[in-house]
Amino acid sequence: MKQAKLDADYLGQWIGNKQTTGETISVEPLHRMRAMLDYEPKALSDGEPVPPLWHWAYFINPARASELGRDGHAAQGEFMPPVPLPRRMWAGCQLKFSAPLRVGETARRESTVRDVKLKQGRSGILCFVDVEHAILVGDELKLTEIHNIVYRDTKQPGDNIAQPPQVPDDAQWTREVVPDSTLLFRYSALTFNGHRIHYDLDFCRHQEGYPGLVFHGPLTATLLVEMLSHQNPGKSLESCDYRAYSPLFDDASFTLNGKMDGTDAILWAANPQGRLAMKATVSFSD
DSSP states (O other), X not given: OOOOOSOHHHHGGGTTOEEEEEEEOOSHHHHHHHHHTTOOOOOOOTXXXXXXXXXXXXXXXXXXXXXXXXXXXXXXXXXXXXXXXXXXXXXXXXXXXXXXXXXXXXXXXXXXXXXXXXXXXXXXXXXXXXXXXXXXXXXXXXXEEEEEEEEEXXXXXXXXXOOOOBOOSOOSEEEEEOOOHHHHHHHHHHTTOOOGGGTOHHHIIIIIOOSXXXXXXXXXXXXXXXXXXXXXXXXXXXXXXXXXXXXXXXXXXXXXXXXXXXXXXXXXXXXXXXXXXXXXXXXXXX
C-alpha cells in the first residue's frame, strides 16, 4: 500500500469501496441495550422489531488487536481511506427507515464509501468521509444510512475553537442525563467500539485535549430518539437526520430536548453551558 498522505486525489481512490457484513438478528444485544438504558427486563422472541438506532449493536466487523490504530479504531487503508489525521469523530448521520429489522431474521449490511473531501477549518485541515450502509433481508431494504465521519489534526494550544450555537428555548419535552464512565463503557462494549476517547481518560486529556471521556454521538442520538418514542407511542419513524455540533463529556450532566414542528419532530441535546451539542430532525411514516 502506498504511504498515506493528505491528498484529495489519492484519498479519493477509496470512493466506491464496498464491504458486506452478515448478521443473524438475535435477542442478546436487545436485552443488553435494555439493561444499559435501565429498562425493565422483557421477554423477546422471533419477530420482535429492533427499535430505531438499536441496530448499531449489530453488523460489527471485529478487527484483530494487531490491526488497531493508536486511537483504538481499526487501522485504515483497506475499506476506509488512510486519512493521516489522528482525531476522528462521527459528525452526523442521515437515516431512512423502510421496514423494521426483526429478531430471527438473517440480514446483511452493504457498505460503500461515498465521498471524501478536504476542507480548511478554523483550527486546521479537516477530512470528511461519507459512508453509506444499506441493511437488507433478502431483497427487502430495511434501512439506509449515511455516516458523516470527520478527521482532524491534533489539538494545539491556542487553537481557535468556535462556540456552538445557543439551543432553542421552546422545548416541549426535556430530560436530564447524568453520564458516567460505566454507561460509556457499556455502550462501547455493546457496539464493540474500541475508540479510546470513550474509556481512556489519560488518552482523552493528553492526546486529544478533552477534559473528560467523550459521550458517544450515536448514544446521544439514540437517547434523543428514545425520548421521542416515549412521547409519541405507536408512531413509526420514516427518517432521522442528526448533526453533532460539540462534544459532551462524562463529567457533567446535559439535557435532551424536543418539540413537534408540524408533522416532524426537532430534537436537540444541550451541553452544560446551554449550547448545542446535537440537533436532529425526525419524520414519521404515515
